[in-house]
Amino acid sequence: MASSRPAAGGPFPRLDTRAVHAASASPPLGAAGESPHAAPLYQTANFTYPDSAAADRAAAGGAYLYSRDANPTTDALARALADLEGGAAGLSFASGMAAIASAVFAFATDGDKGGDKGGGEVIASEGLYGGSTELLAELGPRHGVHTRFVPAWDVDTVRAALGPRTRVILIETITNPLLRVADLPALGALAAERGVALIVDSTFATPCLCRPLSHGATVVAHSISKYVSGHGDLIGGVTVGSAEAMSRVRRYRLLLGGMMDPFCAWLALRGLRTMPLRVERQCKSAAYLADRLAAMPGVVRVHYPGRADHPDSARARELLATGGAMVSFELAGAAAARRLYDRLRVVARAASLGEVSSLPTHPASFSHRGVSAGERARLGITDGLLRLSVGIEAVEDLEDDLRQALG
Numbered sequence: 001m002a003s004s005r006p007a008a009g010g011p012f013p014r015l016d017t018r019a020v021h022a023a024s025a026s027p028p029l030g031a032a033g034e035s036p037h038a039a040p041l042y043q044t045a046n047f048t049y050p051d052s053a054a055a056d057r058a059a060a061g062g063a064y065l066y067s068r069d070a071n072p073t074t075d076a077l078a079r080a081l082a083d084l085e086g087g088a089a090g091l092s093f094a095s096g097m098a099a100i101a102s103a104v105f106a107f108a109t110d111g112d113k114g115g116d117k118g119g120g121e122v123i124a125s126e127g128l129y130g131g132s133t134e135l136l137a138e139l140g141p142r143h144g145v146h147t148r149f150v151p152a153w154d155v156d157t158v159r160a161a162l163g164p165r166t167r168v169i170l171i172e173t174i175t176n177p178l179l180r181v182a183d184l185p186a187l188g189a190l191a192a193e194r195g196v197a198l199i200v201d202s203t204f205a206t207p208c209l210c211r212p213l214s215h216g217a218t219v220v221a222h223s224i225s226k227y228v229s230g231h232g233d234l235i236g237g238v239t240v241g242s243a244e245a246m247s248r249v250r251r252y253r254l255l256l257g258g259m260m261d262p263f264c265a266w267l268a269l270r271g272l273r274t275m276p277l278r279v280e281r282q283c284k285s286a287a288y289l290a291d292r293l294a295a296m297p298g299v300v301r302v303h304y305p306g307r308a309d310h311p312d313s314a315r316a317r318e319l320l321a322t323g324g325a326m327v328s329f330e331l332a333g334a335a336a337a338r339r340l341y342d343r344l345r346v347v348a349r350a351a352s353l354g355e356v357s358s359l360p361t362h363p364a365s366f367s368h369r370g371v372s373a374g375e376r377a378r379l380g381i382t383d384g385l386l387r388l389s390v391g392i393e394a395v396e397d398l399e400d401d402l403r404q405a406l407g
C-alpha cells in the first residue's frame with residue numbers, strides 16, 4: 001500500500017484528496033443522518049456515562065474517559081496522519097518534542113532486551129533537530145539512555161555503531177541544515193536484521209515527499225508545528241506506527257502528560273487539508289530559488305537535495321517525491337550572512353520552518369550557537385551558511401528579495 005514513489009499523475013497522487021477528506025469524517029449527528037462537514041471540536045476534559053456499567057467499560061479502556069489519554073478531536077488528527085503515512089495507528093502530542101521524547105524513551109527503555117531494568121543505547125544521526133540532540137545528550141543519560149551520534153546518512157557508520165544494548169536508531173528523513181537524505185531502505189533493513197526500533201522524524205519531508213513506514217521505520221514522528229499545520233499558529237506533534245508500537249508510546253504520553261489540546265488538533269486538521277497544496281508550491285519555489293541562488297554573485301555554495309551537486313541527489317530522486325522545500329546556501333562569512341538576514345523584506349525574520357511565510361535562519365548564530373566553532377566546522381556548518389524555509393509567497397518576490405538582500 002505505502003510506497004514513497006508516486007504511482008502516477010503528479011507528485012502527490014491521491015494524498016491531496018485524502019488530506020482534504022481527513023478533516024471531515026464525522027459520525028451522523030441529526031435526524032436526517034447529517035453530520036458536520038468540518039471535524040467537530042470536542043473541547044472537553046472528560047466524558048460522562050449513562051450508568052456504572054458504561055463507566056466500567058470506560059475505565060477498562062474501551063471508551064473515552066479523560067482527554068489526557070484520548071479525545072475524539074486529537075484522535076481525528078492522529079488518524080489523518082496515520083492514513084497519510086500508511087500506518088495502522090497514530091497519536092497526537094502537545095509538541096514535536098513530546099512526540100519524539102515519548103517514542104524514543106518508550107523504545108529505548110522498554111522491551112524484551114532491557115525489561116524494566118534500565119535504558120538501552122540509542123544510535124542517533126548527527127544533524128538532528130537541536131531539541132532531539134539535547135534530549136538525548138542531556139536527559140538521556142540521567143534516565144539510563146546513552147546515545148552515540150553518527151553521520152547516519154552513511155549507513156555503514158550506523159552498522160558499525162550498533163551494539164548489544166542498542167534499542168533505537170533515531171534519524172530524520174532530511175537533516176538540518178545541510179539537508180542530507182537518509183538511506184531509509186538500508187536503515188530499515190538494518191534495524192529489522194538487528195531487532196532495533198527505527199524512529200524517523202519526518203518533519204522536513206512530510207508524507208507528501210516520503211513515507212518512512214514503507215521502508216521499514218517502526219515509528220514516524222512529526223512536529224505538527226511545521227508543514228502539517230502550516231500557518232505558524234500552534235505547537236504540536238504526532239507519532240504513527242503499528243497498533244502495538246503506538247500502544248507502547250501511548251503509555252508514555254499518558255504518564256508524561258504530553259497530550260495535545262483538542263483545539264490545537266482542530267486547528268491542525270484545518271491546516272492539514274491544504275498541506276499537499278502548500279508543500280507542492282513550496283517545493284517548486286525551493287527548487288527554483290536553489291538554482292537562482294547558485295547563480296547569484298556572493299553565493300559560494302547551495303545545498304538542495306533536488307540539485308545534481310548535492311551529495312545525496314541520487315538518493316533524493318529515488319526516495320523523495322521532490323527535492324523538498326528547504327534550501328541552504330553559503331555566503332563568504334558570518335558578516336555577509338547576517339547582513340543578508342538583516343536586509344530581507346519579504347522573508348520574515350522568525351524562527352521555525354514549514355510555514356506559509358518564508359523563514360530564514362543563520363545556523364551559526366541560532367540553531368548551532370551552542371556548538372563550538374571546531375565542531376561546526378567538522379559538521380560542515382560554515383559561518384556563512386543560511387537556511388531558507390521556502391513559503392508560498394510569489395516566487396518572483398522571494399527571488400527579488402534575496403537578490404536585493406545580497407546586493
Ligand SMILES: *Cc1c(COP(=O)(O)O)cnc(C)c1O
Binds near residue numbers: 097131132204237
Ligand atoms: C521543530 C522540530 C521538532 C520539534 O518540534 P516542536 O513542535 O517544536 O516541539 C523536531 N524535529 C524537527 C525536525 C523539527 O523541525
